[in-house]
Amino acid sequence: MHDQIRIIVAKPGLDGHDRGAKVVARALRDAGMEVIYTGLHQTPEQIVSTAIQEDAGFVGLSVLSGAHMTVFPKVIALLRERDAADIEVFGGGIIPEADIAPLKELGVAEIFTPGTPTGHIVEWLRDRVDGMVPS
């Protein structure tokens, strides 16, 4: 079951800092998950299209530029609009503590801030899949 988890790791917006995204992508792949990395400078539309085309279960967004309050909600809204709200969105980057609750209210499943061990993200994804009702 776990080895079928398919995740899009995406860099929305103009931010070029991809160290975190790449480290997480590698760690998830090493944990046996299928990871697709979008590359830099993706629009929310591009990310959502990739997620739907690839039949992904999760989209992981990485933003270090401060644009998270604009970009995360756009991705969530587009997923709903395209009838793909079952794709879960999580994220990380330079995200102030105070922004986490509002992001979760908007539908972001989890935010991983700097210093999170990669193993925690792997565990979180596995738990999330275990908790999902098979369709």
Next chain:
Amino acid sequence: MARNSESGIPIEPVYGPDALAGWDPATQLGEAGSYPFTRGVYPSMYTGRPWTMRQYAGFGTAAESNARYKQLIANGTMGLSVAFDLPTQMGHDSDAPIASGEVGKVGVAIDSIDDMRILFGGIPLDRVSTSMTINAPAALLLLLYQLVAEEQGVSADRLTGTIQNDVLKEYIARGTYIFPPKPSLRLIADIFKYCKAEMPKWNTISISGYHMAEAGASPAQEIAFTLANGIEYVRTAVAAGMDVDDFAPRLSFFFVARTTILEEVAKFRAARRIWARVMREEFGAQNPKSLMLRFHAQTAGVQLTAQQPEVNLVRVAVQGLAAVLGGTQSLHTNSFDEAIALPTDKSARLALRTQQVLAYETDVTATVDPFAGSYVIEKMTGDIEAATVGLMAKVEELGGAVNAIEHGFQKGEIERSAYRIAQETDSGERVVVGVNRYQLDEEEPYEPLRVDPSIEAQQAERICKLRAWRDFSRVDEALTRLKKAAGGTDNVLYPMKDALAAGATIGEVCDALRDMWGTYSPTDAF
């Protein structure tokens, strides 16, 4: 048991005279200010005056950043360092759809000469030196700076400062590229020629390893890939018909300073020695200034933690000390809250105070290159030099920096190194205080500085007004000439300056160049 340095080279528990067997101080060390510049680029280093304290700043609107610069000057900063927002760095106007959410966030939003005039309003450009972290659109911001200075009555030949203008490292690490490598290099050669003729005191490029280090590069990778990029720029300018001594004295470098003081000091010394040798032996430079690796240093942002952020003050002091002991020409010390958000006024002031303590309260400025002759430092300098030369040879085998970039070589090496660091941190083998050891049960809440989200609308309105007042036929005529130059061999900076003076926006000028040169899209695997 030997511990490994960040570059993976063993550091022995004790070094003695054997470590320096075969070491010849006359050739490997020399005098400060003389070839091979191991001890520093100037004979007196900080004994006459300290390094330039240059704090990178900028956010929100031009007016807000202008206020921060004036405050930094009042606090004793000696040179300005401008941070631009991502739309500016990527050559987009603030009202472009892709700019949504990014306007004014990581730096100041500049769309046209109108914004630049406000950014430097009331700041005498003949008396400050200004560094601008701008790469793909570096020519545009340089020309806007010149235009604003001329409005102030300051002629271009008196302007001092630096544009980062290092596009090759954008492909390797930082990600804010626009055009493909070939036209990017041609644009850089045009800038070298323009500055030689018009702005002879300006540093035309800051060849940067900092961002590679932030992306995960080891110290040896950082200086190897940076010096290899430097070699590519020198080759480009020589191929464009310039004499090496006509531009090499204006090349400058930019490196990180980590908490690992010993290796960092060795790194800076090794970098100077390698560059001097390359410039003399490979390029036949005659002017001693062409051989000098002058550099700016910034403390390692990536080593700062969001947990117990005040601890970062201590890290920054240690990192800053490494840069000073390594002989930096200028220094930016990060603010302790930068792992969380943009610095507040107070945290920015504390960062500057850290440098002032290093400069005026310690004795490390009393004598030149205080670690010279130390068994460990001289041994580590030689070790890191050898590792760097080895990596530079690999880049050469792949056909030089650009070809190696197209192979994904540097980026791949750096990402492997980043992943190893993450694994070591996860396993606890690498201690990060407050993160994987000595954690607090509960972090204290910290309220970071926030950028006003209405800036996007304000900037869009300003562009709207600009489009109304300017004489579009003048803009259009200059942009047409710019495109013609871009398609041919004339220097693009002259028509570009006319376009910007007429009120062309950053987005319009970059779009004209995109039309002619295309854009870069990497094959980005992981």
